[in-house]
Amino acid sequence: MNGVGRRILVNIGIEKPTGIALDYIKKRVYWVDSNLHEIFYTDLNGLYHRSVFHSPKYLANPFGLAVFEDRAYWSDVDGKAVYSINRFRGANVTVLALNLTDPRGLVMFHRLMQPIVRNWCVEEHAACEYLCVPAPYTEQQYTCLCPDGVIPIGSGHTCEKETDSGASSRERDDSGASSRDDLNQLDAVSVGIIALIGKFLFVAH
DSSP states (O other), X not given: OOSOSOOOSOOSSOSOEEEEEEETTTTEEEEEETTTTEEEEEETTOSOEEEEEEOXXXXXXXXXXXXXXXXXEEEETTTTEXXXXXXXXXXXXXXXXXXXXXXXXXXXXXXXXXXXXXXXXXXXXXXXXXXXXXXXXXSSEEEEEOOTTEEEETTTTEEEEOOSSSOOHHHHHTHHHHHHHHHHHHHHHHHHHHHHHTTOOOBOO
């Protein structure tokens, strides 16, 4: 979750992905493409991808996507509705809600969707000034992140304001590394926010 080890899973046969969902059981990544009016999935290594369902009617302008058991759920902005379908057979479209104002985000909440994992930020008593995210492939097992406009100092647990003028020699020497770190931190914050959203089930109106 610290933004390290990024890789492209799919870059062919994809135009405008607007929703994404992770299947923990089958180890698949699902996404919905609003330009193609289609739901797809791939394995976690991106070695193959398959079409689940195509429909300009029910996938006119899809936005949010979630999967659970044998169903896929999505919101459609133009249809002002929330639908579901059997994601293994691509059949049995069901209308769950109609006449919504502006349906957007869609998240499924269930204990099976929240696998029990070690919280390294708690176990290691991380004293991060702003945000702590797990980093299981590092010696420390966690990473402290700083918000925009500030950079990590010392051990990385605290942050200080980043300035264009009067920067210390240390900051000038490490400017290249800091820029790369900032990009990684930005991705990590995005992933952390997505993980927190997973605690709630909602359809944004």
